[in-house]
Amino acid sequence: MRITALAGGIGGSRFIRGLRAQLTTTHPDGSGGTTAEVTVIGNTGDDIWVHGLRVCPDLDTVMYTLGGGISTERGWGREGETFTAKAELAGYGVEPTWFGLGDKDIATHLVRTASLAAGYSLTEVTAALCARWQPGVTLLPMSDDRAETHVVVDDPSGARDDSGRPMQIAIHFQEWWIKYRAALPAHSFAIIGIDTAKPAPGVIEAIENADLIIFPPSNPVVSIGTILAVPGIAAAIRSATGPVVGVSPIVGGAPVRGMADSCLQAIGVETSAAAVAAHYGARADGGLLDVWLVDEQDADVVETVRALGISCRAIPLMMTDVAATALMAAECLHSVNS
Ligand code: FO1
DSSP states (O other): OOEEEESHHHHHHHHHHHHHHHHOOOOOOOOHHHHHEEEEEEETHHHHHHHTEEEEEEHHHHHHHTTTTOTTSSSSBBBBBBOHHHHHHTTOOSSOTSSSHHHHHHHHHHHHHHHHHHTTOHHHHHHHHHHHHSSEEEEEBHHHHHEEEEEEEEEOOOOOOSSSOOOOEEEEHHIIIIISSTOOOOOOOEETTTTGGOOOHHHHHHHHTTTTEESSSOOOOTTTHHHSSSSHHHHHHHSEEEEEEEEEETTTTTTTTTTTHHHHTTTTSSSHHHHHHHHOOBBTTTTSSSSEEGGGGGGHHHHHHHTTTOOOEEOOOOOOHHHHHHHHHHHHHHHHHH
């Protein structure tokens, strides 16, 4: 079976880890293997140049989480990380001092930056990095082209225009997310370069050949939404032969983690499991979803979602550990047969 999943950072990575566990059969004698091949299309809208290094937060979070190198406490970056270089850079007063640049993580960014400078594509670089981490999935960037999410906010300095209205500026997503904790109301998101970005090699094929397409519980706006904004990807999903199953990132009216509510607010979507399903739309109706999984706390929205033309089930969606996440993945797999 071929499964293709779109993934952002922490939530998406943890879901894929559960999916891989669900697909991996280990026999008493230790033999076994996975009964399916999984391709993950990773969001690169969060990517940023930091101190001359190209950082790909969502690709690295998938790679480290599945490769066993992730910091379980933070959900991003490396286990047992130190931040000596970061402190030294701050000592020189160079910005961005707010970005958590880990010493071990720097090695990944150095390899990526040098390889890109040598002319390798992000797809090739990601494959090379994954050769070390062995994530057990094929990790593809959504695009090899620059497509960087910026957030339009009122100028934090309080600057105003001639008529006294707050000046609006666009800041990099990472600055909004890390320095301002997404607390600055976002007027809109601008993905710089998205209009000319092309799906990375293998992305469209992974969608067209999939027996199942999954939207894990990643941020529907700045992670899944950014991947869908790459010209060609949403259309490929709409016309894909495999069923498209989404897992709600909103439970009981709030994001399970992260700040999806700040993002949904910016695009005028209510922070609820049903509203996100409606935002993605029913495939039968020109949208993207065939199935939407909501948490048991949101069982009351199942009928509403079904009325949209999207089949819907309420199951436990808290990814408390790999086993719980594997059960969520099992529910997605059932959609292939139903
Ligand atoms: N998230 C933070 O909240 N603070 C940080 O300092 C931070 C640094 C960082 C460095 C590398 C990396 O791969 C991820 C990092 N993240 C940090 C997470 C990142 O900002 C978000 O996870 C994604 O961009 C959104 O999914």
